[in-house]
Amino acid sequence: MEGEGPPESLIDYAAGLAASQEAHLSVALGVLDIVVRSAFTAGLQQLVESFNREQREKAQSFADQLTSRLNASGVVSDIEVALGPYASVAPRFVQLARLADVAILEPNNQAFSLREGLLEEVLCESGRPVILVPKNWSRRAGARRILVAWDGGAKSARAIGDALSLLEAAQEVEIVSVSGDVNPTKRLDGAEIAPHLARHCRSVTVTPLSSSEGGDIPASLAAHARLTGADLMVMGAYGRAKISELLLGGVTRSMILEPPIPVFMSY
Template identity: 40%
Template sequence: MSFRNLLLAYSGEAAFAASLAHSIKLAQHYDAWLTVIMRNGRSFFDRFGAGLSAALRDQLRRAEKSDTLTAIAQFETAVRAAGLADRARFIPPEELCDILPSELARHYDLVITGFQSDLVGEEHHVVSPDLIALRSGRPVLIVPENYSAPVLADHVLVAWDGKRAAARALGDAMGIIEGKRKVTLLTVGGRAPQTPIDGGILRHLERHGIAADHLHRSAKGRSIAAVIEDAADEVGAKLIVMGAYEHSKFSQDLFGGVTHEVLKTTRVPVFMSH
């Protein structure tokens, strides 16, 4: 898959610098166009402002406008310095209106988001990468807060459980994986899986010119998310590829899950699909 049309979904001022910088690296690498959006659906005031006084609404609107202008200035400075001004666009909230990131994402090859802000006052900016992947049919790349790397990852860790979501994520990520210096395929469980009669996923990668190493780890009382992140640290991988939500979205919200935990605690970018 060729990533020629990228969408960066703003996820809170604290994380915007890291996700913007990484998006620019991707746009340069793939000679792509970059679009940035800011807001998760309807405005904060449309949803929660009915009970506020006129003075407080005006004050909050001014603060939101200031946040928007700051983000636009940061965006314009960064893309101009990178030589991407003619291939980059920031769509402000007043143009986005009620359009959800997951709806707009269907018009792009890849969606990039940052760490999900928990700061009071940024709730109306926060995007949910898991929901974007679930509802849009597009892959999503999550960049951790304060993440910085001089170049894009040349070592990728693929979290593989043989299920549909993992297969979809790997297929969507082939444009990133092909040509990498190293790929590690991670399986987690009590015993290492046997090689299927057709050679399995390692044979598939080999036929794409990818010589992947297989790493198997037992959870041993740890969460699968912790095993994935520790394995990435162990082998020096700077990108994790994984599927999202093999169980229902309701059960993930209620009980948590691998996807949710990895997104909250990851130390390197995560590429995921549903």
């Protein structure tokens, strides 16, 4: 938790999605303590302890206010405030994500930050999908029109399975395949997965896209998502080696840093 708490867009989206699905909403607030070493002076240590105490009090006050707000809106919820250094808060977030259907998180626009590390741990270690909500997202939570970013890989297939209840409820599902993947094990175009989704969904279409100039697949997906007015994008995370994306960039990294619309992601 930073500043005054999570962005309003994240809270509104999570509460709206829970209400639309008649689901229970579990909220986790993380407060990362500053840890001082014995080499620091006693005066500085007292200052840090005072700061940590103030942050904890703010988090508890925010949790109390959020509980009242959710109760008033009719959303059944519980809130846990996870306190301590990153080494204890991050594993707790992973544990809590394992107890849910999906973890709803804010994206991170600062590469290699603690917030990004937390997001990565939940995504890759919890065994649960995540939804990343853009910071300034103002549209109500929903999945009327869903884009499925399909690359024929195992992670994409897992994402479709994880998101199936949302896909079944959507009015329109559009499968988008972007050319440019050279991996021969993933050369399945959208037309091949379409019959499977058609057995579950109301309306399924397939759109092949060419990557934008320079082979920028994330830019092509983002532009198409905005153009079509999609409510949600479903995709697999780290379709190629994670270390490769960390070093060279890729679709997952781009969506973690700056998703164009809410992104449902499975690892």
